[in-house]
Amino acid sequence: RIIFIRHGRTYMNEYLSTPGSQWGEEGFTDTNLPNDLYRDSPLSSKGIEQATKLLDCFTGHHDNDNDNGDGDGDGGKEENNLIRVKDIDIIVVSPLTRALQTFEIGVLPHFLVKNNQDGIDQNNDNKRGRNHPPIITQPLASERVFLVSDLGLSTKELEKKFPFADFTSEFHQFEEEEWWFTVKPSSSISSTEKDDQKEQLLQCTKSKNKQNIHPFTSIKESEYIEWRPNSNGQIYACLGEPDDQFNARMKAFYDWLYQREENVICVVAHWGVLHWLIGLEFENCEMKDVPFEDVKYHVDNNS
Numbered sequence: 001r002i003i004f005i006r007h008g009r010t011y012m013n014e015y016l017s018t019p020g021s022q023w024g025e026e027g028f029t030d031t032n033l034p035n036d037l038y039r040d041s042p043l044s045s046k047g048i049e050q051a052t053k054l055l056d057c058f059t060g061h062h063d064n065d066n067d068n069g070d071g072d073g074d075g076g077k078e079e080n081n082l083i084r085v086k087d088i089d090i091i092v093v094s095p096l097t098r099a100l101q102t103f104e105i106g107v108l109p110h111f112l113v114k115n116n117q118d119g120i121d122q123n124n125d126n127k128r129g130r131n132h133p134p135i136i137t138q139p140l141a142s143e144r145v146f147l148v149s150d151l152g153l154s155t156k157e158l159e160k161k162f163p164f165a166d167f168t169s170e171f172h173q174f175e176e177e178e179w180w181f182t183v184k185p186s187s188s189i190s191s192t193e194k195d196d197q198k199e200q201l202l203q204c205t206k207s208k209n210k211q212n213i214h215p216f217t218s219i220k221e222s223e224y225i226e227w228r229p230n231s232n233g234q235i236y237a238c239l240g241e242p243d244d245q246f247n248a249r250m251k252a253f254y255d256w257l258y259q260r261e262e263n264v265i266c267v268v269a270h271w272g273v274l275h276w277l278i279g280l281e282f283e284n285c286e287m288k289d290v291p292f293e294d295v296k297y298h299v300d301n302n303s
Contacts (some may be wrong), residue, residue: 006282012149041149050285054106089262140253141268145241186222224253
């Protein structure tokens with residue numbers, strides 16, 4: 001089964017909920033926003049509060065966990081349906097800051113409590129000798145690039161900010177500095193190369209060559225067609241991820257999940273990713289425990 005968690009509320013979520021700056025509105029723009037709050041947008045104070053409440057959705061490794069969630073509509077737990085963290089075999093987190101923060105605040109402390117009870121230093125390198133499942137970041141699970149908030153940070157920066165996570169295992173088919181979707185200059189590309197890229201896009205999920213970058217991670221500028229609202233003065237800080245690229249990436253992520261041998265996978269990701277996989281709505285910091293058969297049924301009938 002898969003435990004899906006959507007990240008907490010971000011500064012960009014708050015910007016998009018403000019009249020005059022909502023998605024698709026006339027004159028909408030994300031070009032005038034401060035980078036530290038909107039590029040790879042982190043959790044706002046409300047998002048941190050939501051992530052803290054997420055702790056109450058789980059029972060820890062210790063036996064006497066208290067049920068003290070308040071179910072205030074920010075996602076949170078369902079009554080009498082707490083998730084046992086000891087059942088989780090692997091944790092998969094989007095490399096975008098908001099997902100990593102949500103996991104760090106709302107799930108990771110349960111494992112640190114266990115480690116502390118066992119006499120393990122909480123400050124140890126979490127990639128060695130720890131008493132909890134692997135915590136891996138998966139670029140395939142990042143949000144579709146809509147706005148500047150969906151552009152990430154380099155793996156070097158992320159490793160410094162979030163030392164508990166593995167930023168190596170699943171990045172071998174992505175650019176290290178720009179692992180999210182990008183649009184490349186098209187000055188030197190030939191028509192043959194364009195045809196090759198389109199063919200690669202159709203067969204992108206089966207490559208075994210670790211040096212081979214996933215073809216859906218970028219396209220050439222000459223091939224880009226603006227798909228976001230743009231007829232009423234909307235201006236964007238970056239180019240968005242087209243349907244073909246996003247769908248190919250989601251199929252690759254689904255295949256990756258399908259091939260895993262673990263019984264219980266915890267995925268901390270984004271609305272667009274979770275909706276593609278299971279077709280359900282997720283509020284900020286909402287968690288859903290879903291049988292994998294339901295995911296497979298949805299993908300088989302909708303992709």
